[in-house]
Amino acid sequence: MYKVVTPKSDAEFEAYFHFRWEHLRQPWNFPPGSEKDEYEQVAEHRIITNRKGDIVACGRVHLNTAEEAQIRHIAVHSDHQRKGLGQMIMAALENVAKDLGAERAVTNSREISIDFFSSCGFKIEREAPNELGMLKRQQMVKKFTENNSLILHPKWCKSLQETWSETIPITEHMGIKLYQYTGRTLETRASLNKNINIHGTMFAGSIFSLATLTGWGMIYLQLKERGLDGDIVLGDGDIHYHKPITMKPRAICNIETLSGKFKPLENDNKARFELSVAILDGDTPVAEFEGVFYVLPLSKNEEE
Known part of the structure; x- marks a missing residue:
């Protein structure tokens, strides 16, 4: 499982900066220390870790003005590329920028990164100053709206939200909404106000429901990806709580955590x-x- 984490301790920052240098500076023969600049103390830093706690991706955001945030130092370990981690770290940084009140984000992209930033909603505005005096870059801009998060297959996502509302009424009562879907990562969010207990935190049962519906939704969208259909039911669920939720409930399901075979459904089997x-x-x-979820073929359900 991948997690977005904010480095806090000296050891975490040391590992974070080393990762940045190793993936963004060392390939160009720049020495350690070249990965840092004058904005480190005023920036927000994020990393993605794997199950072992190893850093597999990173990024940074800081405000240029009250309205403009700058996103920099996006890097993903080569062994973990093409798993949606770039979009995952970008979404985390954009959320930080929006929370800080930014109305737009800018990034100075090298030629090899333009396609990635374009897929995240950025557009080339003009040529940017060369990085470290030699790396040619383009300045790209993304204007924030109420909902310009990354939504792949919007029709399927709309269908999922409607299915939740029509067949699982608790979704509406909890204020659960699909926030983004990249094809590899599904993120949902819930209203804290609709799920708050006497302690000012989110009900444990609501957290469990949010997690269950997010897993259910990931399977629903993966069925759509394959042109399949079926009734999705929860077989078993286990949750480990570490801290209460007091601000912004979010649930993230990454496709790398999904195991199972879709082939049986093609033969009308569970x-x-x-x-x-x-x-x-x-x-x-x-x-x-x-x-643990089961998908039951519709044809057999209809016969029963």
């Missing part, structure tokens, strides 16, 4: 899947959910 969902309060991990 399929079994396991997956993990990370629960966060803003960017702070607070719980992990492990679920």
Whole structure:
């Protein structure tokens, strides 16, 4: 399972800066220390870690003005590329920028990164100053709106939200909304006000429901990706709580946690899947959910 984490201790920052240098500066023969600049103390830093706690991606954001945020130092370990981690770190940084009140984000992209930033909604505005005096870059801009998060296959995502509302009424009562879907990562969010207990924190049962529906939603969208259909049911669910949620309930399911075979459904047989969902309060991990889901072929259900 991948987690977005904010480095806090000296050791975490040391590992973070080393990762930045190793992936963004060392390939160009720049010495250690060249990965840092004058904005480190006023910037927000984020890393993605794997199950072992190793850093596999990183990024940084700081405000240029009250309205403009600058995103820099996006890097993903070569062994973990093409898993949606670039979009995952970008989404985390954009959320930080929006929380800080920014109305737009800018980034100075090298030629090899333009396609990635374009896929995240950025557009080339003009040529930017060369990086470290030699690396040619283009300045790219993304204007924030109420909902310009990354939504792949918007029709499927709309269908999922409607299915939740029509067949799982608790979704509406909890204020659960699909926030983004990249094809590899599904993020949902819930209303804290609709799920708050006498302690001012989110009900444990609501957290479990948010995790379950997010896992359910990931399987729903993966069925759509393959042109399949079926009734999705929860077989078993286990959740570990670490901290209460007091601000912004979020659930993230990454496709790398999904295991199981879709082939049985093609032959009208039941399929079994396991997956993990990370629960966060803003960017702070607070719980992990492990679920077993079954997909029942529609033809057999209709016969019964």
